[in-house]
Each structure stands twice: as C-alpha cells, then as structure tokens.
Amino acid sequence: MTRQTFLRSAAVLALAAAAFVMPVKSDAVQVTAFQQAVAENVSRDDEIAAFYRDRGFAPIWTGDSPADFARRTALIEALASARHHGLPQRSYNQDALLARMASVRNGFDRGALEVQLTELYLDFARDMQTGVIDTPQRVHREIVREIPRRDAGFYLSGLLSDDPSAFIASLVPQSHEYTRLMKAKMRLEHAVSHGGWGATVPSRKMEPGDSGQGVVALRDRLIRMGYLKPTVTASYDAAITEAVATFQDRHGLTADGIAGASTIAEINVAPQDRLKSVMVAMERERWINRPDGLGDRHILVNITDFKARIFDHGKLTFETRSVVGHQELDRQTPEFSDEMDHMVINPSWFVPRSIIVREYLPKLRANPGAVSHLEITDSRGRVVSRNRSFAGYTERNFPFAMRQRPGPRNALGTVKFMFPNKHNIYLHDTPAKSLFSREVRTFSHGCVRLNDPHEFAYALLAPQTDDPVGFFHRTLRTGQETRVNLETPVPVHLIYRTAFTTPKGDVQFRRDVYDRDASIWRALSAAGVEIGGIQS
CATH class of the missing domain: 2.40.440.10 (L,D-transpeptidase catalytic domain-like)
Incomplete structure (x- = not known):
C-alpha cells in the first residue's frame, strides 16, 4: 500500500467513524423527520420499502451504534475495491458519497442518506455478484443466459449479520477461475502501465533458421510478454521456436513453432485488448455465479x-x-x-424448420427429387411422396417436416x-x-x-x-x-470465453469469433468500466 493510499484509507475510516450523521435521539421531531425521509425515498422500490417497514424504519447505516459503523465501514472499503474487479467505480462515486455523509445536518438529511446508502449498496452488491450487465441479451441476442439475480432481501439480511465485511466479501465469485482472472488482470494492468509489450512484429512469416530485424522484434516482444527468457540472439533459434509454440498453444493456434500470419497477428494484439478480454471474462464469470455452483x-x-x-x-x-x-x-x-x-x-435427424425452408425448399421447388437422403413427412409423421410439385410452396406455407x-x-x-x-x-x-x-x-x-x-x-x-x-x-x-x-x-x-485460465494459472486467449466480447466491452464501457483509470 502506498503512503497516499494509506492516508486516504485512514481518512475514509475516520469519516466513517465520525459523528457525521445525527444519531437517533429521543427527540420525536428528529425521529419523525428521519422516518419521513426514509419512507419518502423508499417509495420507488417495494423491496426496500418492505425491509424498512419491517424494521420500524430503524437505520442500518446512519445510526451511532457499533453495528452501523461496521456496516458503513464495510461498504466504503468494498467500494474502494471496485476497480480491481473491473466494476464501474465512477458509478459508486465514493468521493461524492463521503462529501454527502459529511454534509448531514438534520434528521431528514440523515433519512435521505440512509436510503441512498442502501440503494448504492444494492447496486454494488449485484454488480459484484452477478454482473454489471443485468440483461446480456440486450447486448447480443444469442446471449440467452438467465442471470442468477438475488432479491434485495438476500443482500440486506446478509448485511445485518455479525460480520458485514465478510458477507460483502462472499458476494465475489468464489470460483478458482474468477480468482485466476483477477490475477491475470493485475498482471496485464502492470504491463499496460509500464509501456506494454514494446514494438509490434513485422507481418511476414518467420521460421527456424531466419535472422534479422524481424526476428529481433519477435524476440523482444516474446521477452516482454513472458514467453522467452532474456537473450540477445538475432536468429530464430530453438528457444524462440519453443516460445512461439507455447504462445500458439495458449492462443488456440497450431503449435508448430512457426510465426505465420495468424500467429503474428495474435502476438501483435495490444495488452490493453487482452486486458479487455480478461475483464469481459470476469463479467461473464459473474453471470454464472449460481448459488449451487x-x-x-x-x-x-x-x-x-x-x-x-x-x-x-x-x-x-x-x-x-x-x-x-x-x-x-x-x-x-x-x-x-x-x-x-x-x-x-x-x-x-429431424431437420430444423429454419434449415428446411431456407436451404432445402428452394432445391425441392426446382427438383422434387432433391436431397433424397431426407424423408418428407406430414403432420402425422407419414412419408410424403415426391411424385408431386413443391413449386407453389413458400417459407410461410410449406406444411411438411423432414427427417433423416x-x-x-x-x-x-x-x-x-x-x-x-x-x-x-x-x-x-x-x-x-x-x-x-x-x-x-x-x-x-x-x-x-x-x-x-x-x-x-x-x-x-x-x-x-x-x-x-x-x-x-x-x-x-x-x-x-x-x-x-x-x-x-x-x-x-x-x-463464450476469449480469455480463460488453466489450473496452473496460465491465461489462454481465443479469437472473438462472433464479436460478442466487443459488444460486451462497449456495454461495460458505457456503464463506466475503465482500464487504467481511462475510460475506453
């Protein structure tokens, strides 16, 4: 931890512990103002409203009890970790939150702050546990996954446990894959912040026995990427061949040790783009963070x-x-x-309707004997004779099925x-x-x-x-x-993972064959997810 980070954390905890909120007093005016503010602010969310009604509108964040202090401290510390998980830290606006805490002057302010903290906590908890993107199919129609969302009661009851910090930590996907992806994210962020992987490699085929500047560029980039130990060779020797083969294996390429066009294209992918793949993979891992695994x-x-x-x-x-x-x-x-x-x-094989009308019907219209390996059947499963014309049928009115x-x-x-x-x-x-x-x-x-x-x-x-x-x-x-x-x-x-890990911690990358990751990254970026503090 740097000195600056330490001082900031100390200041945050001091503010969390300070009497920046007005404690619940016996003064009926103060209590009524707090309750009125809570009631008014929760009216737009039935689950939150029910939670506070069941508690008689008692606070969970803004009181002066040790439990309230523990909960708000746990939340502030968790929000500070959002960037490490590839979450949209700007959405939680920690600085604005701390300023709001410090500005509370009366019971009504405290009630409004109470609800704001609850809403912020729920947003963060859901982002952390099951993903920033709550409906992936809006991003790409073939991502038809059902996200295992939990209701507000789950998060609020868990927060009231004896150790709110431990409960919030439990929201992080507990899979080994997520943990390894987080480590990969940290390594790639380090590479990006230290100038990346150097110059790109010329787009020409290179193989064992070659030499020259292209090989030197390949050598240097492999060293920066961690596939090759430092060396001054200018020849495509056995060590470079082995490094290229390892790279190929970890990127879904034929591991022949020859740097052809597809291999060089993958080698030249920037660390920022690999980092995006890892962050998208972390989001996808949150989508399958099911209670039963x-x-x-x-x-x-x-x-x-x-x-x-x-x-x-x-x-x-x-x-x-x-x-x-x-x-x-x-x-x-x-x-x-x-x-x-x-x-x-x-x-x-019962041929899908889409294949029948788009691929086989045009052939049948031209020649009833086409695709003879398939039977044409009616609604009762009886085979239909091909001694007839199919010319009058369209995609909409073709009444038959087909099977092999x-x-x-x-x-x-x-x-x-x-x-x-x-x-x-x-x-x-x-x-x-x-x-x-x-x-x-x-x-x-x-x-x-x-x-x-x-x-x-x-x-x-x-x-x-x-x-x-x-x-x-x-x-x-x-x-x-x-x-x-x-x-x-x-x-x-x-x-669909273009970045995933092995049990040993090696990171594997694959091509975005359906361009789905690109769509997800655009959605994450629009939600405020950033790379290296710079939204991209």
Whole structure:
C-alpha cells in the first residue's frame, strides 16, 4: 500500500467513524423527520420499502451504534475495491458519497442518506455478484443466459449479520477461475502501465533458421510478454521456436513453432485488448455465479475454444474437440445453461424448420427429387411422396417436416446428447470428421458436434453401468433409435470465453469469433468500466 493510499484509507475510516450523521435521539421531531425521509425515498422500490417497514424504519447505516459503523465501514472499503474487479467505480462515486455523509445536518438529511446508502449498496452488491450487465441479451441476442439475480432481501439480511465485511466479501465469485482472472488482470494492468509489450512484429512469416530485424522484434516482444527468457540472439533459434509454440498453444493456434500470419497477428494484439478480454471474462464469470455452483459433475462447452469438457468435483475428467455454429447470426451457437437428461443412440435427424425452408425448399421447388437422403413427412409423421410439385410452396406455407433416418450418413452420426431447450441446441456426433483438424471450427447450424462422441458417451454412462463401452456398443449394433436416460441429469453450460485460465494459472486467449466480447466491452464501457483509470 502506498503512503497516499494509506492516508486516504485512514481518512475514509475516520469519516466513517465520525459523528457525521445525527444519531437517533429521543427527540420525536428528529425521529419523525428521519422516518419521513426514509419512507419518502423508499417509495420507488417495494423491496426496500418492505425491509424498512419491517424494521420500524430503524437505520442500518446512519445510526451511532457499533453495528452501523461496521456496516458503513464495510461498504466504503468494498467500494474502494471496485476497480480491481473491473466494476464501474465512477458509478459508486465514493468521493461524492463521503462529501454527502459529511454534509448531514438534520434528521431528514440523515433519512435521505440512509436510503441512498442502501440503494448504492444494492447496486454494488449485484454488480459484484452477478454482473454489471443485468440483461446480456440486450447486448447480443444469442446471449440467452438467465442471470442468477438475488432479491434485495438476500443482500440486506446478509448485511445485518455479525460480520458485514465478510458477507460483502462472499458476494465475489468464489470460483478458482474468477480468482485466476483477477490475477491475470493485475498482471496485464502492470504491463499496460509500464509501456506494454514494446514494438509490434513485422507481418511476414518467420521460421527456424531466419535472422534479422524481424526476428529481433519477435524476440523482444516474446521477452516482454513472458514467453522467452532474456537473450540477445538475432536468429530464430530453438528457444524462440519453443516460445512461439507455447504462445500458439495458449492462443488456440497450431503449435508448430512457426510465426505465420495468424500467429503474428495474435502476438501483435495490444495488452490493453487482452486486458479487455480478461475483464469481459470476469463479467461473464459473474453471470454464472449460481448459488449451487456449476454442478459437482457438469459439462462445459467453451464456444471460442472449440472444446467440450466434463468436470467432476472441479477436476477435468474428459475433453474433446468440438465444432460450433457458423459466424452468420442465425447459425451462431447461443450461450445458456440447462441439464442433459438423456442421449439417443442411432438418432434420426429431424431437420430444423429454419434449415428446411431456407436451404432445402428452394432445391425441392426446382427438383422434387432433391436431397433424397431426407424423408418428407406430414403432420402425422407419414412419408410424403415426391411424385408431386413443391413449386407453389413458400417459407410461410410449406406444411411438411423432414427427417433423416438412422444410418452411417446421418447428419447426427451415431449418437446425440440431449438437454431439451427452446433453442433446439444439443451435442452430437457427425460424419464430417475432417473439420475437427481446423483451427477455427465454426461450421454447424448452431449445435455442437463432438470429435469423440463415443468416448463422451462412455464418460456419461460410467456412473450408471459397470460396462459403459459394452452397453453403448450393444445398443449401437441394434441399429434402432434408442433413448438412454441419464440416471442423474448433468448440467450443461455453453459459455463464450476469449480469455480463460488453466489450473496452473496460465491465461489462454481465443479469437472473438462472433464479436460478442466487443459488444460486451462497449456495454461495460458505457456503464463506466475503465482500464487504467481511462475510460475506453
């Protein structure tokens, strides 16, 4: 702590302890004025109004009791930490608050201040616990996550505990991921305040054996970023190759140690932009700060990382590559959480209406025999003959459905994993295996395709059968569409993180393939979130 920070903190605590408010006295005029002011100021919030009515309009902040002092001290100290969490410190305006405290002269002023402190506390508590952005779908329509908001009573009753500072501290997401992101934020802020990572690297391919100024620029930037130990080499040697490969691995690139165009583009990203990614990730972590956590066993699909993972009691137990929705808005994979309760082995593919009318109907109008691998069915599920014309149908009046029966060419492959949801999103196998070798895997219509679906099934079935492999393959060999229920449903979280960490604390970065982080950062910035004290 610097001397300036220490003096400011001491002054804040002294003011919190001072008689800047008028204590509750027996004087009926003072009490009535305080109660009147509270009643008038809480009228716009039913929850706060109910809280104070239940207390007989007694103060929780502005009295002269040790408990009141402890609560206002806890709030002031918490507000001072807002910037460290990437919260909009200007919104809480600590200096104006302290000035307001010092200006109280009568019971009515004190009552108005009492309510202001409660409202400020609730704003801060909700921002800290579940995010600054309370409705993410207003920022991007495919962020359809339900934020686990708590009501005012939760925050106010918790504040009345014996240790209000501990309660406020408990509002911070307790996940290891949030803690590691905070540390990453501090490291990046240090880099920004100390001049960043130096000059950018020339945009030309460099590989082992090269030398010259481009290699020197690459070397210097890798050193500043912490991927390479200090060296004076001007040659693209083994140490630089290893540093580039490590960088690539932590940025979702092919880790071949060659600095090609995509690698250099990522190396040249400014620390300020990486810092924004981390701060957005912290906001997203607050959005899933659920009272019951993510689940002892849960599935986590990071859309930007193109991976699906199973966690058991906080430990990664299974991982596979994934393919997610295309960048086109109507095909993007949405963000939400739900519960997987069954899988279907040898599934039929019931073609989504959007695909039918936009992709297949134009082909059917031109040729009734088109897309012959799909059955056309009526409202009763009966197959419709193709010995007819579809030319008169439009997107609005096409009355039929389409399905693909189980088989080796089925679009869903051999198994699909269901967590029934209104978005019609699920995880599944695919016959298009070659796509899993791509760096950027945005090829689906929104569902998540898995590179290792059978192994994924074994992992899910393991808790309920002694022979998950045998059970799966016996069912598969029947060729019959078979629903297999999970005895214990598994929470599924489809998330979107361009910055995330490993258990060792390494920070990984991914490309913002849907431009969602850019939209979130604009919203955070508009709310007052700042980088290095400068709003951006």
